[in-house]
Amino acid sequence: MALIVQKFGGSALANIARIKSVAQKIAATKKSGVDIVVVVSAMSDETDRLTKLARQISRKPPKRELDMLLTAGERQSIALLCIALAELGCDAISFTGSQVGIVTDENHTDARILKIKGDRLQQALKSGKIPVVAGFQGVSIGREITTLGRGGSDITAVALAARLGAKRCELYKDVCGVFSEDPKQFQDAKTIPAISYDEMSELSISGSQVLHPRACALGAKYNLNLVIKSILDRGEGTMIKQTRRLEKPLVRAITHAANLCRFTLIAVPQKDRCLSQAVSQLAQAKIPLVFFAHGVPVDHRFDLSFIIPEHAFKQAKQVLARIRVKLKAEKLVTQQNLGSVSLVGPGIGSDSKIIATLFNALQKVGVHTDAFSTAESKITCYFNQKYLKPAIALLLDRFGLVEKRKR
Amino acid sequence: MALIVQKFGGSALANIARIKSVAQKIAATKKSGVDIVVVVSAMSDETDRLTKLARQISRKPPKRELDMLLTAGERQSIALLCIALAELGCDAISFTGSQVGIVTDENHTDARILKIKGDRLQQALKSGKIPVVAGFQGVSIGREITTLGRGGSDITAVALAARLGAKRCELYKDVCGVFSEDPKQFQDAKTIPAISYDEMSELSISGSQVLHPRACALGAKYNLNLVIKSILDRGEGTMIKQTRRLEKPLVRAITHAANLCRFTLIAVPQKDRCLSQAVSQLAQAKIPLVFFAHGVPVDHRFDLSFIIPEHAFKQAKQVLARIRVKLKAEKLVTQQNLGSVSLVGPGIGSDSKIIATLFNALQKVGVHTDAFSTAESKITCYFNQKYLKPAIALLLDRFGLVEKRKR
Numbered sequence: 167m168a169l170i171v172q173k174f175g176g177s178a179l180a181n182i183a184r185i186k187s188v189a190q191k192i193a194a195t196k197k198s199g200v201d202i203v204v205v206v207s208a209m210s211d212e213t214d215r216l217t218k219l220a221r222q223i224s225r226k227p228p229k230r231e232l233d234m235l236l237t238a239g240e241r242q243s244i245a246l247l248c249i250a251l252a253e254l255g256c257d258a259i260s261f262t263g264s265q266v267g268i269v270t271d272e273n274h275t276d277a278r279i280l281k282i283k284g285d286r287l288q289q290a291l292k293s294g295k296i297p298v299v300a301g302f303q304g305v306s307i308g309r310e311i312t313t314l315g316r317g318g319s320d321i322t323a324v325a326l327a328a329r330l331g332a333k334r335c336e337l338y339k340d341v342c343g344v345f346s347e348d349p350k351q352f353q354d355a356k357t358i359p360a361i362s363y364d365e366m367s368e369l370s371i372s373g374s375q376v377l378h379p380r381a382c383a384l385g386a387k388y389n390l391n392l393v394i395k396s397i398l399d400r401g402e403g404t405m406i407k408q409t410r411r412l413e414k415p416l417v418r419a420i421t422h423a424a425n426l427c428r429f430t431l432i433a434v435p436q437k438d439r440c441l442s443q444a445v446s447q448l449a450q451a452k453i454p455l456v457f458f459a460h461g462v463p464v465d466h467r468f469d470l471s472f473i474i475p476e477h478a479f480k481q482a483k484q485v486l487a488r489i490r491v492k493l494k495a496e497k498l499v500t501q502q503n504l505g506s507v508s509l510v511g512p513g514i515g516s517d518s519k520i521i522a523t524l525f526n527a528l529q530k531v532g533v534h535t536d537a538f539s540t541a542e543s544k545i546t547c548y549f550n551q552k553y554l555k556p557a558i559a560l561l562l563d564r565f566g567l568v569e570k571r572k573r
Numbered sequence: 574m575a576l577i578v579q580k581f582g583g584s585a586l587a588n589i590a591r592i593k594s595v596a597q598k599i600a601a602t603k604k605s606g607v608d609i610v611v612v613v614s615a616m617s618d619e620t621d622r623l624t625k626l627a628r629q630i631s632r633k634p635p636k637r638e639l640d641m642l643l644t645a646g647e648r649q650s651i652a653l654l655c656i657a658l659a660e661l662g663c664d665a666i667s668f669t670g671s672q673v674g675i676v677t678d679e680n681h682t683d684a685r686i687l688k689i690k691g692d693r694l695q696q697a698l699k700s701g702k703i704p705v706v707a708g709f710q711g712v713s714i715g716r717e718i719t720t721l722g723r724g725g726s727d728i729t730a731v732a733l734a735a736r737l738g739a740k741r742c743e744l745y746k747d748v749c750g751v752f753s754e755d756p757k758q759f760q761d762a763k764t765i766p767a768i769s770y771d772e773m774s775e776l777s778i779s780g781s782q783v784l785h786p787r788a789c790a791l792g793a794k795y796n797l798n799l800v801i802k803s804i805l806d807r808g809e810g811t812m813i814k815q816t817r818r819l820e821k822p823l824v825r826a827i828t829h830a831a832n833l834c835r836f837t838l839i840a841v842p843q844k845d846r847c848l849s850q851a852v853s854q855l856a857q858a859k860i861p862l863v864f865f866a867h868g869v870p871v872d873h874r875f876d877l878s879f880i881i882p883e884h885a886f887k888q889a890k891q892v893l894a895r896i897r898v899k900l901k902a903e904k905l906v907t908q909q910n911l912g913s914v915s916l917v918g919p920g921i922g923s924d925s926k927i928i929a930t931l932f933n934a935l936q937k938v939g940v941h942t943d944a945f946s947t948a949e950s951k952i953t954c955y956f957n958q959k960y961l962k963p964a965i966a967l968l969l970d971r972f973g974l975v976e977k978r979k980r
Contacts, residue, residue, distance in 0.1 A: 182629045216649065220656055222589045227656040234667050235652035238645040242623065245642035249627055249634040260641050265716065286716070309672065309693075 208239025317378025505551030615646025670710030724785025912958030
């Protein structure tokens with residue numbers, strides 16, 4: 167029998183009424199003649215409630231105890247969902263992360279999965295039951311309770327789907343799929359029916375909160391079909407899967423970032439290791455690098471440019487002032503209030519027509535591009551963030567990424 | 574180093590402020606130079622909150638899932654208490670019932686402990702840590718999460734104290750010890766400084782909620798010193814321990830029950846098995862028997878009398894009507910609104926002076942005794958419940974069981 171993994175997030179389980187309707191959804195899927203493994207998060211306010219209790223006692227609670235505390239959250243939702251399923255006559259059985267053998271490293275609050283035993287899951291499936299598994303949590307080899315960090319329940323669901331050879335992993339969220347831009351900010355953004363792992367991964371990394379990059383990477387590794395949809399919506403959602411390269415490169419989605427700043431070291435003498443010295447000193451100071459580039463050498467001197475998040479501006483300035491002295495650069499120039507826009511789509515990074523359309527649109531709204539980078543399936547432009555909104559609106563339109571029914 | 578087990582109930586952990594003061598208490602005990610194992614219940618309202626959620630979904634939730642749900646309660650308190658202890662610089666480590674290897678049978682919601690592995694506890698103690706253990710919960714051999722039923726956290730504490738050879742097991746409650754009568758109803762009842770397991774057990778069974786009979790029986794079996802006290806009170810509390818029989822029998826406490834009723838089968842013909850037939854039919858109908866007696870035979874006929882809780886009156890009446898026909902008794906007489914008063918103390922059951930004092934006092938307040946029974950360390954009288962209050966007040970005084978400072 168085909169196996170489907172269904173994962174329900176905290177907002178789908180926010181209260182008893184929603185838990186009951188999730189149970190109905192699961193019962194209907196089971197009735198359609200497939201095996202199901204269910205993965206759940208904590209009820210939406212529960213994690214906050216528990217975290218607040220801990221913070222009332224300590225500003226920096228021990229991570230091991232924080233994991234012990236927070237895992238109480240999913241324990242409640244697995245039990246309540248199984249009670250609701252029993253009420254509908256379904257034979258459901260709840261399992262904690264440690265009961266299904268989700269073995270992780272000992273890195274409390276942000277553990278990585280090492281292996282999944284899953285023998286109890288398979289036993290339960292064999293006897294016709296619906297296993298309901300607590301997401302987000304695992305157990306270390308030393309039998310310590312761990313959690314998987316942000317996006318942890320998605321990671322559990324995708325990892326279980328991979329381990330059990332599921333046909334599909336459905337992730338029920340409070341959005342009805344992956345959008346061509348953030349629908350809260352751009353109301354006519356449309357849902358994307360299908361997207362590749364690479365594109366989804368580019369979207370996740372550039373700020374889309376829909377799916378954690380770790381969950382996406384796991385899906386790609388095991389070539390699993392992932393579906394993102396809402397329990398409240400009848401739409402098909404977004405399918406994330408391995409897609410063949412299309413003949414014609416196509417922009418699938420747009421993503422953006424704000425509050426960036428840029429440092430440029432002017433006229434750095436060309437020497438061995440000058441670049442690696444600069445980058446490794448930034449890394450040592452734990453300053454995240456969003457982008458970096460160097461100019462074409464003139465008279466054995468070249469410019470070095472770094473874009474970083476604005477919150478690190480002050481610290482980066484000190485570090486780069488030291489680097490300037492060391493590398494004997496002529497001067498250090500800074501620039502603030504930068505934003506970025508990225509186009510995401512298979513193979514678009516090398517498509518001159520798309521790049522031309524991009525620049526044409528940016529010019530139209532008055533943008534002066536400060537930096538520019540391309541990857542296999544992503545093109546990013548950096549410019550003054552005051553142009554973000556009009557630029558994105560025009561780009562959504564130019565690349566056909568607006569919902570037709572809303573136009 | 575001497576080892577002490579300290580158990581804190583739900584009201585001692587009702588909110589963050591109380592959790593912090595429990596942590597201070599534990600830190601102070603640790604500083605005094607002993608090893609401590611801490612056992613905790615769920616925060617006082619948490620079990621109710623979780624139970625209510627389950628009841629909103631189902632009138633009869635599966636017991637396995639109820640156990641999964643409720644064990645989230647102690648999980649929160651062990652973690653929060655460890656965070657509070659860490660904040661005080663104590664090296665504490667939380668453990669669930671399954672992590673310390675409290676192995677039970679599979680009887681969900683009312684499991685019995687089969688064995689305690691305890692290797693992780695001993696490891697933690699050896700490295701100078703304070704283990705904080707979730708009470709009430711265990712794990713079956715089939716790796717199912719179980720709970721120990723009413724009084725479960727006390728049972729965990731006493732069982733761990735026995736397993737680890739603790740010097741003492743301190744149970745912190747919302748009362749400052751065992752009282753000579755219920756202090757809510759009889760304000761001048763006094764705390765008893767010391768009491769034997771047998772007496773405590775008689776008190777528990779006749780309705781005192783302070784300590785569950787299973788915890789008391791475990792203490793007796795392993796000859797453990799149990800202390801019952803309040804975290805808010807500086808008093809010494811009550812020590813439950815093996816005491817030598819005193820020369821002079823002494824009433825230590827009084828306990829009472831109300832809402833009882835009585836059925837009497839008049840003139841039952843004396844035959845083989847007539848008694849056992851009657852009792853086993855009541856047992857089959859699951860009617861709890863508080864007391865039963867039969868009269869002296871006259872003309873090969875005798876009276877049979879049963880006292881049962883009033884809530885079973887209707888059902889018992891039907892069963893006994895059938896029994897009356899079967900046993901060919903002349904008639905069935907019923908009596909309602911009965912109460913009982915029990916005196917508890919070592920060896921008092923055979924002390925005529927105490928029995929005389931009892932009847933003398935009862936007569937003084939106008940009681941007509943309907944039934945009477947004695948055991949090794951308990952004497953019980955049954956009579957109309959309207960006399961309970963004045964009778965107990967007088968008996969507390971006659972047997973010197975009132976707090977002197979309050980007189």
